[in-house]
Amino acid sequence: MKTVVICQVCQERIATVDIDRLTYPLSGAMFESVDPAHQVPSPFDSGQEWETFRCPYGRTHRPMFKDNEILTPAGLIVIPKDGGTPFLTEAPKENGREVICDRSFTFSEEEAARQVRKEYYGETEEGAGQQADGQPVEEEIEQVAEQQKRRRKRVKE
Helix, strand or coil, X not given: CEEEEECCCCCCEEXXXXXXXXXXXXXXXXXXXXXXXXCCCXXXXXXXXXXXXXXXXXXXXXXXXXXXXXXECCEEEEXXXXXXXXXXXXXXXXXXXXXXXXXXXXXXXXXXXXHHHHHHHCCCHHHCCECXXXXXXXXXXXXXXXXXXXXXXXHXX
16 A cells, blocks of 8 residues: 655655555655656655665655654554565654654764864874864854854944
């Protein structure tokens, strides 16, 4: 049975899904266009996994809070992680921050920080937390904040 998928953040209709084809873990191949008649593409590449899914409206947020739940007009589809049959349950009226798995990763925060430093800043562990001029990151942030205060003060005058 096909149904529409709704983004849990912005509440937009983003895809269609066949409930009978859903299995854990989710993949982009399970989701189809919400409007194929108007050539709207599928929201996710077929090789994508839940961790890299982004809502097609803005591409800044995950459309599903948990890696085994999909919001539909009829309620929340829950896909059992043990391979069981997906089932429909009542969707919560409002979601608290604790249900949003936006910080769920398969590796530690320390490893994520190390990878970011290496990829974006070319830093190894030795240079972590240092700017090119040798100043600690915190001092740089304080300097920028002080400059912004001075600019605001000049604008007011």
